[in-house]
Structure formats: C-alpha cells, structure tokens
Amino acid sequence: MGRVADKLFLFLYSVAILIFSGIGLIVSMEWVAPAFAESFVDAIYMTGPAKYAAIAVCAALFLLSIRFLFVSLRKSRERSGSIDQRTEFGDIRISLETVENLALKAANRVRGVKDLRARVRVDDSGLDIQLRSVVDGESSIQQLTEEMQRGVKEHVEDITGIPVATVTVYVANVVQSQTFKARVE
Known part of the structure; x- marks a missing residue:
C-alpha cells in the first residue's frame, strides 16, 4: 500500500x-x-x-x-522481497522471509544455540545468510558455528534449490546456564 x-x-x-x-x-x-x-x-x-x-x-x-x-x-523490475525462478511449468517466487525462517529452523537444530535472528540477501553468486545468535557457553563456539553454517546451507539449498554462497554467524553473547539447588527446609 x-x-x-x-x-x-x-x-x-x-x-x-x-x-x-x-x-x-x-x-x-x-x-x-x-x-x-x-x-x-x-x-x-x-x-x-x-x-x-x-x-x-x-x-x-x-x-x-x-x-x-x-x-x-514505469513498472518496477526489481523485486527486493523475493527470489524469482523460472521452470518449465512457470515462475516460482520465494520470499526472503521464507528463506530466513528456513535458516532459523536449521540453526535451531544445533544444541547450545539460543536467541537466533537471520537476515538474507541475494547476491550474484547465491544467497548470503547472516545469523546472529547467543550460545550457552558449554560447547565449543567454533564447533557450534560450523555446525550451524553447514546445517543452514544444506537445509536451505535442499528445500529451495537456490545455492547458498555464504552463511555468516555472529555470536553476540554467551548465556550463563542457571543451576538450581534443591532447597531443604
């Protein structure tokens, strides 16, 4: 509107x-x-x-x-909110929000990752996915981020068929895990 x-x-x-x-x-x-x-x-x-x-x-x-x-x-030729693909049966438009949700779904599968946010940009070489996360501090950050990158790339490419050029992970913070002591009265 x-x-x-x-x-x-x-x-x-x-x-x-x-x-x-x-x-x-x-x-x-x-x-x-x-x-x-x-x-x-x-x-x-x-x-x-x-x-x-x-x-x-x-x-x-x-x-x-x-x-x-x-x-x-003039009609706008640029559609910034979606990725357009042409197949033999017709056109396919996938919103960037859909790709963001797919990336979040894949990243949430990694244990020890919390408070995820995703941002997707379209580049000539494919999709550029940026993830912002908070980790629990119990696992290696390098292993967590590599697992997130691999999982997001594979999941988005499998579901959408669009090549993912880069998956960038920004670890914003570490959350302290709370341990509760049993209270004896």
Whole structure:
C-alpha cells in the first residue's frame, strides 16, 4: 500500500511541476506577451540575468519532471522481497522471509544455540545468510558455528534449490546456564 501511495504522490508531483515549469519556461522565453504575464513575472522581463536564470531553472525542473513522470509510470523490475525462478511449468517466487525462517529452523537444530535472528540477501553468486545468535557457553563456539553454517546451507539449498554462497554467524553473547539447588527446609 505504501508503494502505491508513494507512486501516486510522485506522479501528482511530476504533473504539477511539469505544468508549472512549462508555464515558467513559456513565460521566460517570451512566447506570451509581457503585458499578459506582467503581474507574475515582472522581474524576469526587467533584468537580463534573472531572465537567463529563470530559463535555466525552469528547463532543469521541466527535465526533472519528465524523468520523475517516467519513473512513476514505469513498472518496477526489481523485486527486493523475493527470489524469482523460472521452470518449465512457470515462475516460482520465494520470499526472503521464507528463506530466513528456513535458516532459523536449521540453526535451531544445533544444541547450545539460543536467541537466533537471520537476515538474507541475494547476491550474484547465491544467497548470503547472516545469523546472529547467543550460545550457552558449554560447547565449543567454533564447533557450534560450523555446525550451524553447514546445517543452514544444506537445509536451505535442499528445500529451495537456490545455492547458498555464504552463511555468516555472529555470536553476540554467551548465556550463563542457571543451576538450581534443591532447597531443604
């Protein structure tokens, strides 16, 4: 919904600026009798530098408005929220959120890992998955992270069929395990 509103506002802005800069350009080039536009643009007709500045500004605004108008009407080819694949049966779109959830599911299988977060980016060489985790401190961090990397890579590639270029693991903290003593009364 936000994208549609942004495009609509950009379209309306472009049309308004296009009209105003077109009128300003016509008046600055004296295509309209000075008596007709005298109340609005008296300073432009009186001084030479102001006239040329107005022509330059209006021409720039006119060109920018045409650019914005084309941008607002052009279909967006970039879909940042999904990965698109074409098969013999049709197109497949997998959201990045789906890939993040698959990565979290695979990483959660590793014992000793807590509080996971994932972020996925699409690169030319494949998926770049970044994991942020907290570990329990009972196991080797190197072994945990390597197991997470291997498990996430294999799981995401098996389920989606998309190659995973890198799996980066950031260990944010170590959680102290709490031991409870039996209370005798």
